[in-house]
Amino acid sequence: MRTTICLFTRDLRIRDNPVLQQAARADQVVPLFVLDEVVLRGPFTRPNRTAFLLDCLRDLRASLGELGGGLVVRTGTPATEVARLADEVGAAEVHVAADVSAYARAREVSLRRALSTRGCALHVHDSVVTAQPPGELVPGGKDHFAVFTPYFRRWAAAPVRRTADVPEALRVPQVRTGRLPAREELCPGDLSPELPTGGESAGRQLAQQWFTGGIAEYESGHDDLADDATSRLSPYLHFGCVSPVELVHRAGNSTSERAFVRQLAWRDFHHQVLAARPESSHRDYRPRGDRWRDDPEAFRAWREGRTGVPLVDAGMRQLAAEGWMHNRARMITASFLAKTLHLDWRLGAQHFLDLLVDGDVANNSMNWQWMAGTGTDTRPNRVLNPVRQAQRYDPTGEYIRRYVPELRTLPAEVLHDPQLLDPADLARLGYPAPVVDVDAANAQFRASRGKP
Template identity: 60%
Template sequence: MGNAGVSIALFTRDLRVHDNPVLSAAAAAARVVPLFVLDEAIIGSDHPCPNRAAFLAESLADLDAGLRELGGRLVVRRGSVVAEVSRVAEEVGADEVHVAADVSGYAQRRLQALHRALSAEGRDLVVHEAVITAVPAGEVTPQGKDHFAVFTPYYRRWSTAPKRRPLGPPSRLAMPRLSAGRIPSAAQLCAGETSPDRPVGGEGTARRLFDEWTRSVRDYADDHDDLAADNTSRLSPYLHFGCLSPVELVDRVGTGDPGAEAFVRQVAWRDFHHQVLAARPAASQHDYRSRGDRWRHDERALEAWKQGRTGYPIIDAGMRQLAREGWMHNRARLIAGSFLTKTLYIDWRWGARHFLDLLVDGDIANNQMNWQWVAGTGTDTRPNRVLNPLAQAKRYDPNGDYVRRYVPELRGIDGGAVHQPWRLDPDIRRRLDYPEPIVDLDEGAERFRTARRA
């Protein structure tokens, strides 16, 4: 190809220098071009997310800083991924392009198009597995099938599946001469206000959080569902953007105690959803298992749910945490999702869309498949279960501390009484700027069960 010994490391959702097989393999050549393409098909879509745009901009700036410490820098282009990769490859005479495998339908189509284009130019596309997930999608399968549809047997196989050893960063990078382009600002990626308390992006932040988390993981099995304690890692945004390697995470946490094992199990859930979507890309928008639902259209109820004004404090606290932080505790996600789909009987796709509008960790595989799980159209083996928000609140926020943290108008109510403000003295209720419940829980649950039986 005219200038042998030049490779491109195409970053996608692997924005890190530690344990990055894409970068390490490309850097094994004489010279490497670390490349990120601002994909116009995503940036120019009708589904903007200021939170993820800001996080991405910070992560790219951090990645550039990490590459500079190794003697390189991040090359940034904007446009069609296929066209821009081909253009850079032609400019530097690259023989190979290295990239991580991904699972969404769009990512799979983009990879196929990239392979066709590079093959036509006489270049090689090298696809690396176990970069975005700990175990590659499709590596663990039941006999005669292309994916596991139930988590428990998947987890048993996942636990014993061989996992690669984490890689250190390359010792040094050498680059050919070319224009690097500019690291984008958040505003250049997406207009709009971000959540005021959203997490800050970048591998440096991810690794600091990870180091801190490993000191508290021993308590994870006991209190990861405790809403007020919030003893969760909050690493999901960094896993989504690849600022942190799931392979390294599993390797370092290990399984030496119940807390570590419970945490690693959650990483396996993430891989499980990725292998489902890899095998069934249409599940990002269509029921994985149709239940024949005729979902209600109730704009007022949907808007009340989005705004955290349903009259059920545990629901409203979760939705307001989402708006404030661009993140929500996993237990709160389950409660809020069940309420929308099974108590209000509103299509899970509306909930999934709202979450993607705000979540920094808005991952298509995890978001859509978790929503389908809670709606009973996905992989849940008990598809008609309904999570009662009052029972959930009593169990996971018994003293009401989580609610008071995010619903300020209820901070003056003591103890667990905060979960049922409609039972307070009428004079107290009149002073609260807080709505009455928008639905009776028993009536909502019965409506859902009747619809499912039909």
């Protein structure tokens, strides 16, 4: 009787999961998730993501139970726990999804080494975390695309694998399943009060709502901050509760649907950059000779949403409240930190990872480098002026009022540019004066890059 192990990592779903599909073809399969002690002790484990992860695991355990199986949970290092379980159940194979971070690749090496001494094969499956395998689409003579547009042309023309079927039933040997710990046991600390619920069930419900309603307005409204015409699927994509391949297949050919699919391609683009350049998670992809300022007070004001620039503060407060931020607001707040305050983008990237439920090494680091001008942006010195951004993407001031309630009585033109009000008037409202002269600071940044 052949027994396999299905090792879940960032693919916490039963639908369109080639890892589960292939593992379940054996006589018996053991679905496994390892609470990795190295990750739990590291800077990536934060309350918001831990709470979301545990939601995902509870939902996955229930879904596997409906198939006649269950989810085995172990705590330790993946190679040790997988090898131990393989010995326990006599597994001949282990199936796992490919991933791109330096840690994920080291984990794969450790797994292969630990299993090879036991005569247990490791099968690594592509197109599970991303729609296209990170190393599949490459330009001639290079190992990755450094510019999105030519990558997207190749990506859009490339075939996408068929969706994987859900196993009809799972046959699981007798094995101790293990308990799911409480969130406070893994990562104590405060949660964002408006955190979304994790799991495949919640993710599929959200995707259904998106495709039957919201996506129709995506092309025209995805940058509108107040209406928030975005899918909010990013946390579910990060944890693999929904499949990027399934989303690509499900999207039609309308302008809005193709615009949405383009964003999935951006996600794949960043993953293929990180796969080829793993150090870009913390090093400049394209160094610009920046000498970042050291200003803890300015960073604290940015982090707390107290910069005195309403649109920037609204974005930062949305992040604190929801563990999520509108993409346009992410761009504006990142530009403000790196180019207006001229603080190291890594400070901002870490703060985002501290709170974002969808905090993803590839997307977070590469998007931050894009906005800092050290990444793949072909216009690295562009600066987003928060006044003009507010006028364009929050014209009525509704988004700012939602997250900066002390300013809710002010007209939109003042919300867009608080310099129209006397600092004393702002102080009476409990709102700080701007920490910086935005125009002067932006000009100074351009000069530091040798641009007028």
